[in-house]
Amino acid sequence: MNPQRAIRTIFVVGGCLLALPASAEQALQPLIDATPTAGLLRLPPGEYRGPALIDRPMRIEGGGRAIVRGNGKATVLVVRTGSATVRGLSIAGSGESHDSIDAGVQVEGDDNRIEDNTIDDVLFGIHLKQGNRNRIAGNRVTGKDLPLGMRGDGLRLWNSRRNVIENNRFRRVRDLTFANSPDNSILGNTLRDGRYGMQFVFSPNSLVEANDLAYTGTGIVVLYSPGLTVRGNRIAHALDGGGAGMTFKESGDAVVENNEVIHCASGLTANAPPNDVSVLTVRGNRLAHNVLGMYFYGEKGGHRIIGNRLEHNLTQVMVSAPGAASANVWQGNYWHDYQGFDRDADGIGDTPHEILAYTDRIWMDTPMATFFRNSPSLEFLDFLERLAPFAAPSLVLRDPRPKMR
DSSP: OOHHHHOEEEEEETTEEEEEEOSSOEEHHHHHHHSOTTOEEEOOSEEEEOOEEEOSSOEEEEEEEEEEEOOSSSOSEEEOSSSOEEEEEEEEOOOOOTTTTOEEEEEOSSSOEEESOEEEEESEEEEEESOOSOEEESOEEEEOSOOGGGOOOSEEEESOOSOEEESOEEESOSEEEEESOOSOEEESOEEEEEEEEEEEESOOSOEEESOEEEEEEEEEEEESOTTOEEESOEEEOOOSTTOEEEEEESOOSEEEESOEEESOSEEEEEEOOSSSSSOEEEESOEEESOSEEEEEESSOOOOEEESOEEESOSEEEEESSTTTTTTSEEESOEETTOOOOOTTOSSBOSSOEEEEESTHHHHHHOGGGGGGTTOHHHHHHHHHHHHSOSSOOEEEEEESSOBOO
């Protein structure tokens, strides 16, 4: 008798021991089928063939050493149930179809837990479809080695609410997308090498906190998604494409606070609020070393810009039309280029901080002239106009109580 054929692998299935020959790679689906409802399938180290489907509540645990490898043609693991747990697996080898959204893990159901898995060589990482109250935490997702536009999303939520997305790491993916998915919590995630760090489309009332996004085309994009709280995030090196650290369009009644946005094309971009309720409250943020600190477009203001730090941005604030920023509420911000004094040492400048548009208006009003921004010719013309204005400059904003430090 061949000694190798006598070796057996021991599985824990629903609290019972199941012995199977280990001379060849096992298919995962029969092991799932043999697990009773609400049972435990603990996979020993080894490689298991996918794709596989979980269609009833159960727990699958791999201890970080069980590898589930797809056939390169579909989603590797589909969870189509509620109250299931997938923990500690290495999942790899999805298909490459955008039409069928080939992913490492697809979840369709409520109250599931997808935790501490390593998901590699997949088109889409985790696809949550019509699922509520799920927890996606501690996963490590790396997309296929494809050009940026050909990649899939590291995480995609569609028509899903009250989920917790926490402490995941994403690398070499396209976007983290939340579509028609309100009331979610996105906490402490990291993304490197992507297109959009996060994009929210018709997904109001979510909490986006303590995430770290870098080397993406754009940081956080919010479209038609009011009521977001964007707090304590770090966004850096968003210079390609739109290049904004944070972008809000028709997404007022939001709080943007204590974020750090560094070395982006624009720190914050927002349209004018359509009414007095749909305003942004922007406070306590640090916007530094960006091409534009803030950019506002539209002809009506009303956003509340309070207690922020704008440091060493090439242009502190840009507007699309006179009045787009001056109608905002500016109060107690720190401006590194403030030229006033603090003679009573109360930490507040003695005179207001004003930003006036001189020659800047040329490239603000004529986008094609942006190419010449900061060129010697425009800089010289701007110097002359500030020295002896040809016409009254436009007021971009006025902060009556600028902070000194």
